[in-house]
Amino acid sequence: MPKVIDNKPLSDFIWQMRIEVPHLVSKARAGQFVILRVNDTGERVPMSIAGLDREKGLLTVIYQVVGKTSALMTGVPDSGEISDCVGPLGLASHVDNWGTACVVGGGIGIAPIYPIAQAYKEGGNKLHTIIGARSKDLLFYEEEHRAVADQVHVCTDDGSYGHHGFVSDVLKKLLDDGEKIGMVMAIGPVPMMRVVANLTRDYNVPTWVSLNPLMVDGTGMCGGCRVSVGNETKFACVDGPDFDGHKVDFDLLTSRLSAYRPQERKVMKKLLEDPNCRLSKAVKAFKYPDE
Ligand code: FES
Structure with missing residues:
Protein backbone atom coordinates (compact mmCIF):
# COMPACT_ATOMS: atom_id res chain seq x y z
CA MET A 1 0.00 0.00 0.00
CA ALA A 92 -0.02 15.35 -20.25
CA SER A 93 -0.51 19.07 -20.89
CA HIS A 94 0.62 20.25 -24.29
CA VAL A 95 3.80 22.31 -23.93
CA ASP A 96 5.27 24.53 -26.63
CA ASN A 97 7.12 27.80 -26.93
CA TRP A 98 4.46 30.44 -27.52
CA GLY A 99 6.74 33.35 -26.60
CA THR A 100 4.63 34.46 -23.66
CA ALA A 101 2.24 32.19 -21.82
CA CYS A 102 -0.07 32.70 -18.89
CA VAL A 103 -1.28 30.15 -16.36
CA VAL A 104 -4.32 30.95 -14.24
CA GLY A 105 -5.11 29.05 -11.05
CA GLY A 106 -8.22 29.68 -8.98
CA GLY A 107 -8.89 28.15 -5.56
CA ILE A 108 -7.59 24.60 -5.37
CA GLY A 109 -6.52 25.02 -9.04
CA ILE A 110 -3.48 26.92 -7.75
CA ALA A 111 -1.96 23.48 -7.11
CA PRO A 112 -2.23 21.64 -10.46
CA ILE A 113 -1.30 24.78 -12.37
CA TYR A 114 2.09 24.71 -10.63
CA PRO A 115 3.72 21.76 -12.48
CA ILE A 116 2.23 23.11 -15.72
CA ALA A 117 3.83 26.50 -14.99
CA GLN A 118 7.15 24.71 -14.50
CA ALA A 119 6.71 22.87 -17.81
CA TYR A 120 5.78 26.07 -19.69
CA LYS A 121 8.83 27.79 -18.25
CA GLU A 122 11.07 24.87 -19.20
CA GLY A 123 9.54 25.19 -22.69
CA GLY A 124 11.22 28.60 -22.95
CA ASN A 125 8.18 30.82 -22.41
CA LYS A 126 8.02 34.13 -20.62
CA LEU A 127 5.44 33.27 -18.00
CA HIS A 128 2.72 35.20 -16.23
CA THR A 129 1.06 33.32 -13.38
CA ILE A 130 -2.23 34.56 -11.98
CA ILE A 131 -3.49 32.94 -8.81
CA GLY A 132 -6.63 33.80 -6.89
CA ALA A 133 -8.78 32.66 -4.00
CA ARG A 134 -11.81 33.87 -2.09
CA SER A 135 -9.60 35.30 0.69
CA LYS A 136 -5.98 35.43 1.86
CA ASP A 137 -6.28 32.39 4.14
CA LEU A 138 -7.23 30.22 1.15
CA LEU A 139 -4.14 31.17 -0.86
CA PHE A 140 -1.14 28.86 -0.95
CA TYR A 141 1.92 28.12 -3.11
CA GLU A 142 2.60 31.80 -3.77
CA GLU A 143 6.32 31.37 -3.09
CA GLU A 144 6.50 28.25 -5.25
CA HIS A 145 4.89 30.12 -8.14
CA ARG A 146 7.19 33.12 -7.63
CA ALA A 147 10.19 30.81 -8.01
CA VAL A 148 8.97 29.74 -11.46
CA ALA A 149 7.12 32.60 -13.20
CA ASP A 150 8.49 35.86 -14.57
CA GLN A 151 5.56 37.66 -12.98
CA VAL A 152 3.08 36.43 -10.40
CA HIS A 153 -0.22 38.26 -9.95
CA VAL A 154 -2.20 37.45 -6.82
CA CYS A 155 -5.87 38.27 -6.27
CA THR A 156 -8.51 37.72 -3.65
CA ASP A 157 -12.26 38.07 -4.10
CA ASP A 158 -12.57 39.98 -0.81
CA GLY A 159 -9.47 42.15 -1.23
CA SER A 160 -7.73 40.70 1.84
CA TYR A 161 -4.51 40.27 -0.17
CA GLY A 162 -3.21 41.30 -3.58
CA HIS A 163 -5.57 42.62 -6.24
CA HIS A 164 -9.15 43.00 -5.00
CA GLY A 165 -11.07 41.06 -7.61
CA PHE A 166 -10.96 38.07 -9.91
CA VAL A 167 -8.17 36.38 -11.84
CA SER A 168 -9.99 37.32 -15.05
CA ASP A 169 -9.66 41.05 -14.18
CA VAL A 170 -5.89 40.69 -14.07
CA LEU A 171 -5.78 38.69 -17.28
CA LYS A 172 -7.96 41.29 -19.03
CA LYS A 173 -5.64 44.06 -17.89
CA LEU A 174 -2.58 42.22 -19.21
CA LEU A 175 -4.29 41.75 -22.58
CA ASP A 176 -5.54 45.35 -22.66
CA ASP A 177 -2.03 46.57 -21.84
CA GLY A 178 -0.85 44.85 -25.00
CA GLU A 179 0.91 41.78 -23.56
CA LYS A 180 1.15 39.35 -26.47
CA ILE A 181 0.07 36.16 -24.71
CA GLY A 182 0.27 33.14 -27.01
CA MET A 183 -1.41 30.62 -24.71
CA VAL A 184 -3.52 30.65 -21.57
CA MET A 185 -4.03 27.63 -19.32
CA ALA A 186 -6.71 27.91 -16.64
CA ILE A 187 -7.54 25.54 -13.80
CA GLY A 188 -10.06 26.20 -11.06
CA PRO A 189 -13.77 26.27 -10.32
CA VAL A 190 -15.94 25.81 -13.41
CA PRO A 191 -17.35 29.39 -13.30
CA MET A 192 -13.78 30.74 -13.26
CA MET A 193 -12.67 28.63 -16.22
CA ARG A 194 -15.79 29.65 -18.11
CA VAL A 195 -15.14 33.37 -17.50
CA VAL A 196 -11.48 33.06 -18.53
CA ALA A 197 -12.41 31.17 -21.70
CA ASN A 198 -15.10 33.72 -22.61
CA LEU A 199 -12.60 36.53 -22.09
CA THR A 200 -9.79 35.05 -24.17
CA ARG A 201 -12.21 34.16 -26.98
CA ASP A 202 -12.77 37.91 -27.45
CA TYR A 203 -9.00 38.47 -27.66
CA ASN A 204 -8.42 35.43 -29.87
CA VAL A 205 -5.97 33.84 -27.44
CA PRO A 206 -5.93 30.01 -27.45
CA THR A 207 -6.93 28.69 -24.04
CA TRP A 208 -6.74 25.31 -22.39
CA VAL A 209 -8.82 24.40 -19.38
CA SER A 210 -8.37 21.30 -17.22
CA LEU A 211 -11.74 19.67 -16.55
CA ASN A 212 -12.70 17.97 -13.33
CA PRO A 213 -15.87 15.92 -13.94
CA LEU A 214 -16.86 13.05 -11.67
CA MET A 215 -14.86 9.93 -12.47
CA VAL A 216 -15.07 6.26 -11.61
CA ASP A 217 -12.55 4.04 -13.42
CA GLY A 218 -10.37 6.74 -15.01
CA THR A 219 -9.63 4.55 -18.03
CA GLY A 220 -12.41 5.44 -20.49
CA MET A 221 -14.68 2.48 -19.61
CA CYS A 222 -17.52 3.83 -17.45
CA GLY A 223 -18.52 7.06 -19.21
CA GLY A 224 -18.81 8.87 -15.88
CA CYS A 225 -16.49 11.68 -16.92
CA ARG A 226 -18.36 12.45 -20.15
CA VAL A 227 -17.99 16.05 -21.31
CA SER A 228 -18.95 17.83 -24.50
CA VAL A 229 -16.25 19.73 -26.39
CA GLY A 230 -17.03 21.28 -29.78
CA ASN A 231 -20.31 19.28 -29.75
CA GLU A 232 -18.37 16.02 -29.54
CA THR A 233 -18.53 13.69 -26.57
CA LYS A 234 -15.16 13.24 -24.89
CA PHE A 235 -14.04 11.38 -21.80
CA ALA A 236 -11.97 13.65 -19.60
CA CYS A 237 -9.98 10.74 -18.17
CA VAL A 238 -8.52 9.57 -21.47
CA ASP A 239 -9.10 12.45 -23.92
CA GLY A 240 -8.20 15.11 -21.33
CA PRO A 241 -8.21 16.45 -18.71
CA ASP A 242 -7.08 19.46 -20.83
CA PHE A 243 -9.47 20.73 -23.49
CA ASP A 244 -9.91 23.77 -25.69
CA GLY A 245 -11.71 26.15 -23.33
CA HIS A 246 -13.45 27.91 -26.20
CA LYS A 247 -15.27 24.71 -27.16
CA VAL A 248 -16.24 23.25 -23.77
CA ASP A 249 -19.93 22.97 -22.89
CA PHE A 250 -19.65 24.40 -19.37
CA ASP A 251 -23.41 24.12 -18.72
CA LEU A 252 -23.31 20.35 -19.16
CA LEU A 253 -20.17 20.10 -17.00
CA THR A 254 -21.84 22.11 -14.22
CA SER A 255 -25.01 20.02 -14.21
CA ARG A 256 -23.14 16.70 -14.27
CA LEU A 257 -20.89 17.82 -11.40
CA SER A 258 -23.90 18.45 -9.18
CA ALA A 259 -25.68 15.17 -10.04
CA TYR A 260 -24.87 13.45 -6.74
S1 FES B 1 -13.86 7.96 -15.48
FE1 FES B 1 -14.86 6.38 -16.51
S2 FES B 1 -14.76 6.92 -18.59
FE2 FES B 1 -13.62 8.44 -17.56
Missing part, protein backbone atom coordinates in the same frame (compact mmCIF):
# COMPACT_ATOMS: atom_id res chain seq x y z
CA PRO A 2 1.36 3.48 -0.85
CA LYS A 3 3.02 5.21 2.09
CA VAL A 4 1.94 8.73 2.99
CA ILE A 5 5.11 10.59 3.93
CA ASP A 6 3.26 13.55 5.36
CA ASN A 7 -0.20 15.05 5.30
CA LYS A 8 -0.66 18.57 6.59
CA PRO A 9 -3.16 21.43 6.47
CA LEU A 10 -2.25 24.52 4.45
CA SER A 11 -5.42 26.12 5.86
CA ASP A 12 -8.47 24.71 7.67
CA PHE A 13 -9.86 22.92 4.63
CA ILE A 14 -6.95 22.77 2.19
CA TRP A 15 -4.43 20.01 2.78
CA GLN A 16 -1.25 18.74 1.21
CA MET A 17 -0.42 15.04 1.08
CA ARG A 18 2.87 13.57 -0.15
CA ILE A 19 2.72 9.93 -1.21
CA GLU A 20 5.62 7.61 -1.95
CA VAL A 21 4.87 6.10 -5.37
CA PRO A 22 8.23 6.03 -7.21
CA HIS A 23 7.03 3.97 -10.16
CA LEU A 24 4.15 6.37 -10.83
CA VAL A 25 6.30 9.46 -10.27
CA SER A 26 8.96 8.28 -12.71
CA LYS A 27 6.38 8.27 -15.54
CA ALA A 28 4.09 11.18 -14.62
CA ARG A 29 4.08 14.47 -16.49
CA ALA A 30 2.51 17.88 -15.86
CA GLY A 31 -1.25 17.93 -16.38
CA GLN A 32 -1.85 14.26 -15.62
CA PHE A 33 -3.76 12.98 -12.61
CA VAL A 34 -4.02 10.00 -10.29
CA ILE A 35 -6.93 8.14 -8.69
CA LEU A 36 -6.60 7.12 -5.09
CA ARG A 37 -8.61 5.36 -2.44
CA VAL A 38 -8.18 6.11 1.23
CA ASN A 39 -9.33 2.65 2.34
CA ASP A 40 -10.55 -0.62 0.86
CA THR A 41 -14.21 0.41 0.85
CA GLY A 42 -13.58 4.02 -0.13
CA GLU A 43 -14.56 5.72 -3.37
CA ARG A 44 -12.02 6.29 -6.11
CA VAL A 45 -11.17 9.98 -6.22
CA PRO A 46 -9.29 11.68 -9.03
CA MET A 47 -6.55 14.03 -7.84
CA SER A 48 -4.51 16.43 -9.92
CA ILE A 49 -0.76 16.22 -9.62
CA ALA A 50 0.58 19.21 -7.69
CA GLY A 51 4.22 18.15 -7.53
CA LEU A 52 6.63 15.39 -8.48
CA ASP A 53 9.88 14.74 -6.62
CA ARG A 54 11.53 12.31 -9.02
CA GLU A 55 14.59 11.77 -6.85
CA LYS A 56 12.58 10.66 -3.83
CA GLY A 57 9.69 9.16 -5.79
CA LEU A 58 7.18 11.45 -4.08
CA LEU A 59 3.88 12.62 -5.48
CA THR A 60 2.25 15.74 -4.00
CA VAL A 61 -1.51 16.21 -4.11
CA ILE A 62 -3.37 19.18 -2.69
CA TYR A 63 -6.97 18.63 -1.77
CA GLN A 64 -9.84 20.59 -0.33
CA VAL A 65 -12.28 19.16 2.15
CA VAL A 66 -15.56 19.06 0.23
CA GLY A 67 -17.09 15.77 1.33
CA LYS A 68 -16.60 12.41 3.02
CA THR A 69 -13.54 11.13 1.16
CA SER A 70 -11.55 14.37 1.37
CA ALA A 71 -12.49 14.62 5.06
CA LEU A 72 -11.25 11.06 5.63
CA MET A 73 -8.02 11.89 3.80
CA THR A 74 -7.21 14.49 6.47
CA GLY A 75 -7.22 11.66 9.01
CA VAL A 76 -4.32 9.79 7.38
CA PRO A 77 -1.31 10.28 9.67
CA ASP A 78 2.25 11.08 8.59
CA SER A 79 3.95 7.77 7.73
CA GLY A 80 0.50 6.22 7.33
CA GLU A 81 -0.89 4.45 4.27
CA ILE A 82 -3.68 4.76 1.77
CA SER A 83 -5.28 1.81 0.04
CA ASP A 84 -4.07 2.59 -3.48
CA CYS A 85 -2.91 5.29 -5.84
CA VAL A 86 -3.22 4.59 -9.57
CA GLY A 87 -1.65 6.55 -12.39
CA PRO A 88 -0.42 8.53 -14.09
CA LEU A 89 -3.77 8.91 -15.89
CA GLY A 90 -4.92 11.20 -18.68
CA LEU A 91 -2.86 13.05 -21.23
CA ARG A 261 -24.75 16.48 -4.47
CA PRO A 262 -27.63 15.37 -2.16
CA GLN A 263 -25.97 11.97 -1.63
CA GLU A 264 -22.57 13.62 -1.08
CA ARG A 265 -24.04 15.85 1.61
CA LYS A 266 -25.85 13.00 3.28
CA VAL A 267 -22.73 10.83 3.73
CA MET A 268 -20.67 13.82 4.85
CA LYS A 269 -23.27 14.72 7.48
CA LYS A 270 -23.32 11.12 8.71
CA LEU A 271 -19.52 11.08 9.00
CA LEU A 272 -19.31 14.34 10.93
CA GLU A 273 -22.12 13.31 13.30
CA ASP A 274 -20.53 9.96 14.07
CA PRO A 275 -19.33 10.12 17.71
CA ASN A 276 -16.36 7.93 16.73
CA CYS A 277 -15.26 10.35 14.02
CA ARG A 278 -11.64 11.13 14.88
CA LEU A 279 -10.95 13.99 12.51
CA SER A 280 -9.52 17.34 13.59
CA LYS A 281 -11.74 19.93 15.23
CA ALA A 282 -11.38 22.21 12.23
CA VAL A 283 -12.49 19.51 9.79
CA LYS A 284 -15.39 18.48 12.05
CA ALA A 285 -16.59 22.09 11.89
CA PHE A 286 -16.99 21.78 8.10
CA LYS A 287 -20.10 23.39 6.66
CA TYR A 288 -21.30 23.74 3.09
CA PRO A 289 -21.32 27.40 1.97
CA ASP A 290 -25.14 27.63 2.05
CA GLU A 291 -25.52 26.10 5.54
Whole structure:
Protein backbone atom coordinates (compact mmCIF):
# COMPACT_ATOMS: atom_id res chain seq x y z
CA MET A 1 0.00 0.00 0.00
CA PRO A 2 1.36 3.48 -0.85
CA LYS A 3 3.02 5.21 2.09
CA VAL A 4 1.94 8.73 2.99
CA ILE A 5 5.11 10.59 3.93
CA ASP A 6 3.26 13.55 5.36
CA ASN A 7 -0.20 15.05 5.30
CA LYS A 8 -0.66 18.57 6.59
CA PRO A 9 -3.16 21.43 6.47
CA LEU A 10 -2.25 24.52 4.45
CA SER A 11 -5.42 26.12 5.86
CA ASP A 12 -8.47 24.71 7.67
CA PHE A 13 -9.86 22.92 4.63
CA ILE A 14 -6.95 22.77 2.19
CA TRP A 15 -4.43 20.01 2.78
CA GLN A 16 -1.25 18.74 1.21
CA MET A 17 -0.42 15.04 1.08
CA ARG A 18 2.87 13.57 -0.15
CA ILE A 19 2.72 9.93 -1.21
CA GLU A 20 5.62 7.61 -1.95
CA VAL A 21 4.87 6.10 -5.37
CA PRO A 22 8.23 6.03 -7.21
CA HIS A 23 7.03 3.97 -10.16
CA LEU A 24 4.15 6.37 -10.83
CA VAL A 25 6.30 9.46 -10.27
CA SER A 26 8.96 8.28 -12.71
CA LYS A 27 6.38 8.27 -15.54
CA ALA A 28 4.09 11.18 -14.62
CA ARG A 29 4.08 14.47 -16.49
CA ALA A 30 2.51 17.88 -15.86
CA GLY A 31 -1.25 17.93 -16.38
CA GLN A 32 -1.85 14.26 -15.62
CA PHE A 33 -3.76 12.98 -12.61
CA VAL A 34 -4.02 10.00 -10.29
CA ILE A 35 -6.93 8.14 -8.69
CA LEU A 36 -6.60 7.12 -5.09
CA ARG A 37 -8.61 5.36 -2.44
CA VAL A 38 -8.18 6.11 1.23
CA ASN A 39 -9.33 2.65 2.34
CA ASP A 40 -10.55 -0.62 0.86
CA THR A 41 -14.21 0.41 0.85
CA GLY A 42 -13.58 4.02 -0.13
CA GLU A 43 -14.56 5.72 -3.37
CA ARG A 44 -12.02 6.29 -6.11
CA VAL A 45 -11.17 9.98 -6.22
CA PRO A 46 -9.29 11.68 -9.03
CA MET A 47 -6.55 14.03 -7.84
CA SER A 48 -4.51 16.43 -9.92
CA ILE A 49 -0.76 16.22 -9.62
CA ALA A 50 0.58 19.21 -7.69
CA GLY A 51 4.22 18.15 -7.53
CA LEU A 52 6.63 15.39 -8.48
CA ASP A 53 9.88 14.74 -6.62
CA ARG A 54 11.53 12.31 -9.02
CA GLU A 55 14.59 11.77 -6.85
CA LYS A 56 12.58 10.66 -3.83
CA GLY A 57 9.69 9.16 -5.79
CA LEU A 58 7.18 11.45 -4.08
CA LEU A 59 3.88 12.62 -5.48
CA THR A 60 2.25 15.74 -4.00
CA VAL A 61 -1.51 16.21 -4.11
CA ILE A 62 -3.37 19.18 -2.69
CA TYR A 63 -6.97 18.63 -1.77
CA GLN A 64 -9.84 20.59 -0.33
CA VAL A 65 -12.28 19.16 2.15
CA VAL A 66 -15.56 19.06 0.23
CA GLY A 67 -17.09 15.77 1.33
CA LYS A 68 -16.60 12.41 3.02
CA THR A 69 -13.54 11.13 1.16
CA SER A 70 -11.55 14.37 1.37
CA ALA A 71 -12.49 14.62 5.06
CA LEU A 72 -11.25 11.06 5.63
CA MET A 73 -8.02 11.89 3.80
CA THR A 74 -7.21 14.49 6.47
CA GLY A 75 -7.22 11.66 9.01
CA VAL A 76 -4.32 9.79 7.38
CA PRO A 77 -1.31 10.28 9.67
CA ASP A 78 2.25 11.08 8.59
CA SER A 79 3.95 7.77 7.73
CA GLY A 80 0.50 6.22 7.33
CA GLU A 81 -0.89 4.45 4.27
CA ILE A 82 -3.68 4.76 1.77
CA SER A 83 -5.28 1.81 0.04
CA ASP A 84 -4.07 2.59 -3.48
CA CYS A 85 -2.91 5.29 -5.84
CA VAL A 86 -3.22 4.59 -9.57
CA GLY A 87 -1.65 6.55 -12.39
CA PRO A 88 -0.42 8.53 -14.09
CA LEU A 89 -3.77 8.91 -15.89
CA GLY A 90 -4.92 11.20 -18.68
CA LEU A 91 -2.86 13.05 -21.23
CA ALA A 92 -0.02 15.35 -20.25
CA SER A 93 -0.51 19.07 -20.89
CA HIS A 94 0.62 20.25 -24.29
CA VAL A 95 3.80 22.31 -23.93
CA ASP A 96 5.27 24.53 -26.63
CA ASN A 97 7.12 27.80 -26.93
CA TRP A 98 4.46 30.44 -27.52
CA GLY A 99 6.74 33.35 -26.60
CA THR A 100 4.63 34.46 -23.66
CA ALA A 101 2.24 32.19 -21.82
CA CYS A 102 -0.07 32.70 -18.89
CA VAL A 103 -1.28 30.15 -16.36
CA VAL A 104 -4.32 30.95 -14.24
CA GLY A 105 -5.11 29.05 -11.05
CA GLY A 106 -8.22 29.68 -8.98
CA GLY A 107 -8.89 28.15 -5.56
CA ILE A 108 -7.59 24.60 -5.37
CA GLY A 109 -6.52 25.02 -9.04
CA ILE A 110 -3.48 26.92 -7.75
CA ALA A 111 -1.96 23.48 -7.11
CA PRO A 112 -2.23 21.64 -10.46
CA ILE A 113 -1.30 24.78 -12.37
CA TYR A 114 2.09 24.71 -10.63
CA PRO A 115 3.72 21.76 -12.48
CA ILE A 116 2.23 23.11 -15.72
CA ALA A 117 3.83 26.50 -14.99
CA GLN A 118 7.15 24.71 -14.50
CA ALA A 119 6.71 22.87 -17.81
CA TYR A 120 5.78 26.07 -19.69
CA LYS A 121 8.83 27.79 -18.25
CA GLU A 122 11.07 24.87 -19.20
CA GLY A 123 9.54 25.19 -22.69
CA GLY A 124 11.22 28.60 -22.95
CA ASN A 125 8.18 30.82 -22.41
CA LYS A 126 8.02 34.13 -20.62
CA LEU A 127 5.44 33.27 -18.00
CA HIS A 128 2.72 35.20 -16.23
CA THR A 129 1.06 33.32 -13.38
CA ILE A 130 -2.23 34.56 -11.98
CA ILE A 131 -3.49 32.94 -8.81
CA GLY A 132 -6.63 33.80 -6.89
CA ALA A 133 -8.78 32.66 -4.00
CA ARG A 134 -11.81 33.87 -2.09
CA SER A 135 -9.60 35.30 0.69
CA LYS A 136 -5.98 35.43 1.86
CA ASP A 137 -6.28 32.39 4.14
CA LEU A 138 -7.23 30.22 1.15
CA LEU A 139 -4.14 31.17 -0.86
CA PHE A 140 -1.14 28.86 -0.95
CA TYR A 141 1.92 28.12 -3.11
CA GLU A 142 2.60 31.80 -3.77
CA GLU A 143 6.32 31.37 -3.09
CA GLU A 144 6.50 28.25 -5.25
CA HIS A 145 4.89 30.12 -8.14
CA ARG A 146 7.19 33.12 -7.63
CA ALA A 147 10.19 30.81 -8.01
CA VAL A 148 8.97 29.74 -11.46
CA ALA A 149 7.12 32.60 -13.20
CA ASP A 150 8.49 35.86 -14.57
CA GLN A 151 5.56 37.66 -12.98
CA VAL A 152 3.08 36.43 -10.40
CA HIS A 153 -0.22 38.26 -9.95
CA VAL A 154 -2.20 37.45 -6.82
CA CYS A 155 -5.87 38.27 -6.27
CA THR A 156 -8.51 37.72 -3.65
CA ASP A 157 -12.26 38.07 -4.10
CA ASP A 158 -12.57 39.98 -0.81
CA GLY A 159 -9.47 42.15 -1.23
CA SER A 160 -7.73 40.70 1.84
CA TYR A 161 -4.51 40.27 -0.17
CA GLY A 162 -3.21 41.30 -3.58
CA HIS A 163 -5.57 42.62 -6.24
CA HIS A 164 -9.15 43.00 -5.00
CA GLY A 165 -11.07 41.06 -7.61
CA PHE A 166 -10.96 38.07 -9.91
CA VAL A 167 -8.17 36.38 -11.84
CA SER A 168 -9.99 37.32 -15.05
CA ASP A 169 -9.66 41.05 -14.18
CA VAL A 170 -5.89 40.69 -14.07
CA LEU A 171 -5.78 38.69 -17.28
CA LYS A 172 -7.96 41.29 -19.03
CA LYS A 173 -5.64 44.06 -17.89
CA LEU A 174 -2.58 42.22 -19.21
CA LEU A 175 -4.29 41.75 -22.58
CA ASP A 176 -5.54 45.35 -22.66
CA ASP A 177 -2.03 46.57 -21.84
CA GLY A 178 -0.85 44.85 -25.00
CA GLU A 179 0.91 41.78 -23.56
CA LYS A 180 1.15 39.35 -26.47
CA ILE A 181 0.07 36.16 -24.71
CA GLY A 182 0.27 33.14 -27.01
CA MET A 183 -1.41 30.62 -24.71
CA VAL A 184 -3.52 30.65 -21.57
CA MET A 185 -4.03 27.63 -19.32
CA ALA A 186 -6.71 27.91 -16.64
CA ILE A 187 -7.54 25.54 -13.80
CA GLY A 188 -10.06 26.20 -11.06
CA PRO A 189 -13.77 26.27 -10.32
CA VAL A 190 -15.94 25.81 -13.41
CA PRO A 191 -17.35 29.39 -13.30
CA MET A 192 -13.78 30.74 -13.26
CA MET A 193 -12.67 28.63 -16.22
CA ARG A 194 -15.79 29.65 -18.11
CA VAL A 195 -15.14 33.37 -17.50
CA VAL A 196 -11.48 33.06 -18.53
CA ALA A 197 -12.41 31.17 -21.70
CA ASN A 198 -15.10 33.72 -22.61
CA LEU A 199 -12.60 36.53 -22.09
CA THR A 200 -9.79 35.05 -24.17
CA ARG A 201 -12.21 34.16 -26.98
CA ASP A 202 -12.77 37.91 -27.45
CA TYR A 203 -9.00 38.47 -27.66
CA ASN A 204 -8.42 35.43 -29.87
CA VAL A 205 -5.97 33.84 -27.44
CA PRO A 206 -5.93 30.01 -27.45
CA THR A 207 -6.93 28.69 -24.04
CA TRP A 208 -6.74 25.31 -22.39
CA VAL A 209 -8.82 24.40 -19.38
CA SER A 210 -8.37 21.30 -17.22
CA LEU A 211 -11.74 19.67 -16.55
CA ASN A 212 -12.70 17.97 -13.33
CA PRO A 213 -15.87 15.92 -13.94
CA LEU A 214 -16.86 13.05 -11.67
CA MET A 215 -14.86 9.93 -12.47
CA VAL A 216 -15.07 6.26 -11.61
CA ASP A 217 -12.55 4.04 -13.42
CA GLY A 218 -10.37 6.74 -15.01
CA THR A 219 -9.63 4.55 -18.03
CA GLY A 220 -12.41 5.44 -20.49
CA MET A 221 -14.68 2.48 -19.61
CA CYS A 222 -17.52 3.83 -17.45
CA GLY A 223 -18.52 7.06 -19.21
CA GLY A 224 -18.81 8.87 -15.88
CA CYS A 225 -16.49 11.68 -16.92
CA ARG A 226 -18.36 12.45 -20.15
CA VAL A 227 -17.99 16.05 -21.31
CA SER A 228 -18.95 17.83 -24.50
CA VAL A 229 -16.25 19.73 -26.39
CA GLY A 230 -17.03 21.28 -29.78
CA ASN A 231 -20.31 19.28 -29.75
CA GLU A 232 -18.37 16.02 -29.54
CA THR A 233 -18.53 13.69 -26.57
CA LYS A 234 -15.16 13.24 -24.89
CA PHE A 235 -14.04 11.38 -21.80
CA ALA A 236 -11.97 13.65 -19.60
CA CYS A 237 -9.98 10.74 -18.17
CA VAL A 238 -8.52 9.57 -21.47
CA ASP A 239 -9.10 12.45 -23.92
CA GLY A 240 -8.20 15.11 -21.33
CA PRO A 241 -8.21 16.45 -18.71
CA ASP A 242 -7.08 19.46 -20.83
CA PHE A 243 -9.47 20.73 -23.49
CA ASP A 244 -9.91 23.77 -25.69
CA GLY A 245 -11.71 26.15 -23.33
CA HIS A 246 -13.45 27.91 -26.20
CA LYS A 247 -15.27 24.71 -27.16
CA VAL A 248 -16.24 23.25 -23.77
CA ASP A 249 -19.93 22.97 -22.89
CA PHE A 250 -19.65 24.40 -19.37
CA ASP A 251 -23.41 24.12 -18.72
CA LEU A 252 -23.31 20.35 -19.16
CA LEU A 253 -20.17 20.10 -17.00
CA THR A 254 -21.84 22.11 -14.22
CA SER A 255 -25.01 20.02 -14.21
CA ARG A 256 -23.14 16.70 -14.27
CA LEU A 257 -20.89 17.82 -11.40
CA SER A 258 -23.90 18.45 -9.18
CA ALA A 259 -25.68 15.17 -10.04
CA TYR A 260 -24.87 13.45 -6.74
CA ARG A 261 -24.75 16.48 -4.47
CA PRO A 262 -27.63 15.37 -2.16
CA GLN A 263 -25.97 11.97 -1.63
CA GLU A 264 -22.57 13.62 -1.08
CA ARG A 265 -24.04 15.85 1.61
CA LYS A 266 -25.85 13.00 3.28
CA VAL A 267 -22.73 10.83 3.73
CA MET A 268 -20.67 13.82 4.85
CA LYS A 269 -23.27 14.72 7.48
CA LYS A 270 -23.32 11.12 8.71
CA LEU A 271 -19.52 11.08 9.00
CA LEU A 272 -19.31 14.34 10.93
CA GLU A 273 -22.12 13.31 13.30
CA ASP A 274 -20.53 9.96 14.07
CA PRO A 275 -19.33 10.12 17.71
CA ASN A 276 -16.36 7.93 16.73
CA CYS A 277 -15.26 10.35 14.02
CA ARG A 278 -11.64 11.13 14.88
CA LEU A 279 -10.95 13.99 12.51
CA SER A 280 -9.52 17.34 13.59
CA LYS A 281 -11.74 19.93 15.23
CA ALA A 282 -11.38 22.21 12.23
CA VAL A 283 -12.49 19.51 9.79
CA LYS A 284 -15.39 18.48 12.05
CA ALA A 285 -16.59 22.09 11.89
CA PHE A 286 -16.99 21.78 8.10
CA LYS A 287 -20.10 23.39 6.66
CA TYR A 288 -21.30 23.74 3.09
CA PRO A 289 -21.32 27.40 1.97
CA ASP A 290 -25.14 27.63 2.05
CA GLU A 291 -25.52 26.10 5.54
S1 FES B 1 -13.86 7.96 -15.48
FE1 FES B 1 -14.86 6.38 -16.51
S2 FES B 1 -14.76 6.92 -18.59
FE2 FES B 1 -13.62 8.44 -17.56
